[in-house]
Amino acid sequence: MFRAEVEAKGLSFEVDAGDSELRAPPLVITRILSNLLSNAIQHTASGHVSLIAQPSDNGYRFAVQNSAYLEHDAGAEALFEHGNKGDASTGAGYGLAIIRQLAEKAGLALGWRSDRTDGTEFTLAVPAKAVA
Template identity: 30%
Template sequence: MICVGKLLGVKRRLQDMTDALSDMEAGNGNRRILAVGNEPTADLSYKMNEIVTRYEEQLSGLRAADETNRRLMTSLSHDVRTPLTTLIGYLDAAHRGVVTGKEREEYLEIARHKAHDLKDYIDVLFDWFKLNSSEFALSIERAELAELTRNNLKDWIPIFEENHLDYEIEIPERPLFAKADPDGYARILNNLVQNVIAHSRATRIKIKMKQKEKEIEICVEDNGIGIEKADLPHIFERLYKCDKGRSDQGSGLGLSIVRQMVEKMDGRITVRSEPNRVTSFTICFPVKN
C-alpha cells in the first residue's frame, strides 16, 4: 500500500511539473523540472527535460535561420538595387547623348563590368538557395580532377591577364581520381578564384594540385592583403564579411557555399593567412581508385 505522505509528494511533484511546463509555454526556455533520483516521477522529469532541451535547440536554430534570412533580404535589397541603379544611370547617360565619343565608350564599358558583377552576385544567391533547398542533390561520382581543373582554369587565364595578376598553375600530368560532383567541383574552384580577384588585391595567384596517400589536395594561394587572425575562425560563416582584410564587396555567401559543397562531397577545406603576405585555401577530397 502506498502511504499518504508519498502520494502527497507525488502530487506536489506533478504540480511542480505542471507549473514548470506552464512557465516554459510562456517563453522561459531555460526552465527545467527538478527531480531527485529516487522519486517516482524522476524518470518522467528527466524525459520531459530532454524534450524541452531538444525543442529549445530547434527553436534556436529557427531563430538563427530567420535572422540569416532577414540579413540576406537586407543585403539583397542593397547589393542588387544599388548597382542596378548605377548601371541604369550609365546606360541612360550613353543612350540620351549626355556623354559622347570616348567618354560614351567608357560609360558603356563601366556598365558592362557592373552588369557582370551583378550577374556574379545573383549566381551566388541562386547557389545559396539551391544548396539550402530540399531539392538540391549532388551527383557524386569517380571524377578525374586533374583534367577537370585544367579545363576550368584555362578560361580564367585571360581574366588573370586582364587583371594584371601573375599566375602559377601546378597540376600533375597523370590522372587524379576522387569522389566528387564535376559541376560542384567547378563551382568550388571558380568561387575560390573569384574570391582572390574580387577581394584580395593580390598581384599573384598560385593554384597547385597534388595527390597524397588517401586524398587529392587543391590549394589556391594569393599574396594579397589577407585575412586578419580574428576573422579566420568565421570566414566560412553565412553572410560574414571581414571588417578588415578583404574588401566589403560581395554577398558574404561565397565561402559559405564553398564549404557546404566541399562537405557534401565528403571533402574538407582549411584556410591560413598571414596578412599582406599569403592567404591559402586548401581543399581535400578522398581518392577514388
C-alpha cells in the first residue's frame, strides 16, 4: 500500500512479517499500522522505513521504524494528546491520539522511542490472549 510513496521519495522499505498466525482485530491493527507507516514515510527525508512483525514473549509485536529523528519538546506522552504533534509535523495532531485510543480500546499497547542515532520506532504490542 505504501511502496509507491516510499519509492518516490527514494527510501528503502522493508517488511518482515514472519510466519505466525495472529488473532486480533484486523481493522484496528490495519488503521494503527497504516497511520504509523504514513507518518514514518512523510517524516523521513532519506534512509529507510521498516515494518517488522514478530512473536514476542508476551504475544505479538509490530514495529514501524524509520531513520528520522522525531523531535518533540512536550515530552513522550504528550505526543499522543489531541492537537499535539511533532515539531516538523504538517498535520493537525490528531492521528496519534486517535490510534492510541483505538489501541487502548482493543487492549493493545502503543509506544515509541526516538534518538538522533537510531531514528524512530513506534511499537504496537498485541497481548498473548489475542494471539493464536
